[in-house]
Amino acid sequence: MILDGIEIAKKIGDLIEKKVADLKNFGVPSLTCVVSSDDKSTRVYLNSIKKNCDKFGINYAEISVNGENIFSEIERLNADRSVHGIMIMHPVPKGIDEFKVLSMIHPEKDVEGRTPENLGMLLMGKPYFTPCTAQAVIEMLKYYEIPLFGKEVTIVGRSTTVGKPLSLLLLNEDATVTVCHSKTRDLIDKVKHADLTIAAVGKPKMFDASWFKDDAIVIDVGINVVDGKIVGDVDFDSVSKKLSVSKVPGGVGNVTSVILMRNVVNAAEMVWKR
Ligand SMILES: NC(=O)c1ccc[n+]([C@@H]2O[C@H](COP(=O)([O-])OP(=O)(O)OC[C@H]3O[C@@H](n4cnc5c(N)ncnc54)[C@H](OP(=O)(O)O)[C@@H]3O)[C@@H](O)[C@H]2O)c1
Structure with missing residues (x-):
C-alpha cells in the first residue's frame, strides 16, 4: 500500500472550506508570519503558505523584524484581535533567543504548536495546538x-517539532514507542524490530528495504532536495x-500544510465563539 498524503489533504481541505464558509458571518481567519530572513528557501516556504491561505480564504500577512523589535511585534500581534494565528519563521534574528521568542506567543495563536505552553499541554494531553507535522503523521x-494499539513504533529523529511530539501522540494511541537519534546504538535493530517506523532524520534515502521487517509500515517525514528533486x-x-510506505513528495508534507490552515481557522473560531 502506498500512503498518499494528497488524498488526505484534499479531504481535510474540503472540511476547512466548509468551516470557513460556515463562519463567514463572524469574519475572516487570519495568519501573520514573522519574518527575519529573506533567503530563497524561506521565501519558497512563505509563498506556499500564502498560496494555501488564498485557497482557503484566510487573510495572510507578513511582518519583517530585524532584532529586538521581534518582541514588541509579537506583543502587538498577541493583542490584535484580528490576528488569529502567528508563525515565527526560522531562523530568528541573530543574537535573539528563539526559546524566548516562542515563549512570548499567546498559546491560542500558536498555530504551529511550538510554544512551551502548548508542548507542555501536549504532555498532559490537552494542547490548543499540536505541531502540525506530528499531527499529520497521526492523521495519515x-x-x-493502521492500528496503533499495542504496536511497536520506532521514530528515528527527536526534534521538538517532529519526533518528540509524535512520540507523545503515539503513546496516547497506546503504541509502545522507541525514539532514536544520531547517538542511538544499533539503530538497525530498533528499526528491524518495529511494526511501524517513522523516519524523520533529514538524510536522503537513508533507509532502504533491508532496514525493515517483512510486514512493517513506514512513514517518511523527510524532505530533502537532491539534484533539484525532493526525496524522503x-x-x-x-x-x-x-512494504506499505508513504510517498515523498505527496505524503506527510501535504497533510502538514493543510493542518496548519485548519489550525488557523480553529484559532479564529475559538475567539469568535468564546
Ligand atoms: N513533512 C513535513 O511536513 C516536514 C516537517 C518538518 C520537517 N520535515 C523534514 O523531516 C526531516 C527531519 O526534520 P527535523 O526538523 O525533525 O530535523 P532535525 O531537527 O534536524 O532533527 C533530525 C533528527 O534526526 C536525528 N539524526 C540525524 N542523523 C541521524 C542518523 N544518522 N541516525 C539517527 N538519527 C539521526 C538527529 O539526531 P540528534 O538529535 O542526535 O541530532 C535529530 O534528532 C527533514 O528532512 C525535514 O526537512 C518534514
Whole structure:
C-alpha cells in the first residue's frame, strides 16, 4: 500500500472550506508570519503558505523584524484581535533567543504548536495546538486505519517539532514507542524490530528495504532536495516494492500544510465563539 498524503489533504481541505464558509458571518481567519530572513528557501516556504491561505480564504500577512523589535511585534500581534494565528519563521534574528521568542506567543495563536505552553499541554494531553507535522503523521495513520494499539513504533529523529511530539501522540494511541537519534546504538535493530517506523532524520534515502521487517509500515517525514528533486529519508523505490510506505513528495508534507490552515481557522473560531 502506498500512503498518499494528497488524498488526505484534499479531504481535510474540503472540511476547512466548509468551516470557513460556515463562519463567514463572524469574519475572516487570519495568519501573520514573522519574518527575519529573506533567503530563497524561506521565501519558497512563505509563498506556499500564502498560496494555501488564498485557497482557503484566510487573510495572510507578513511582518519583517530585524532584532529586538521581534518582541514588541509579537506583543502587538498577541493583542490584535484580528490576528488569529502567528508563525515565527526560522531562523530568528541573530543574537535573539528563539526559546524566548516562542515563549512570548499567546498559546491560542500558536498555530504551529511550538510554544512551551502548548508542548507542555501536549504532555498532559490537552494542547490548543499540536505541531502540525506530528499531527499529520497521526492523521495519515488513522486515515489508512493502521492500528496503533499495542504496536511497536520506532521514530528515528527527536526534534521538538517532529519526533518528540509524535512520540507523545503515539503513546496516547497506546503504541509502545522507541525514539532514536544520531547517538542511538544499533539503530538497525530498533528499526528491524518495529511494526511501524517513522523516519524523520533529514538524510536522503537513508533507509532502504533491508532496514525493515517483512510486514512493517513506514512513514517518511523527510524532505530533502537532491539534484533539484525532493526525496524522503526512505528509499521509496526499494521499500515500496515490499512494504506499505508513504510517498515523498505527496505524503506527510501535504497533510502538514493543510493542518496548519485548519489550525488557523480553529484559532479564529475559538475567539469568535468564546
Ligand atoms: N513533512 C513535513 O511536513 C516536514 C516537517 C518538518 C520537517 N520535515 C523534514 O523531516 C526531516 C527531519 O526534520 P527535523 O526538523 O525533525 O530535523 P532535525 O531537527 O534536524 O532533527 C533530525 C533528527 O534526526 C536525528 N539524526 C540525524 N542523523 C541521524 C542518523 N544518522 N541516525 C539517527 N538519527 C539521526 C538527529 O539526531 P540528534 O538529535 O542526535 O541530532 C535529530 O534528532 C527533514 O528532512 C525535514 O526537512 C518534514
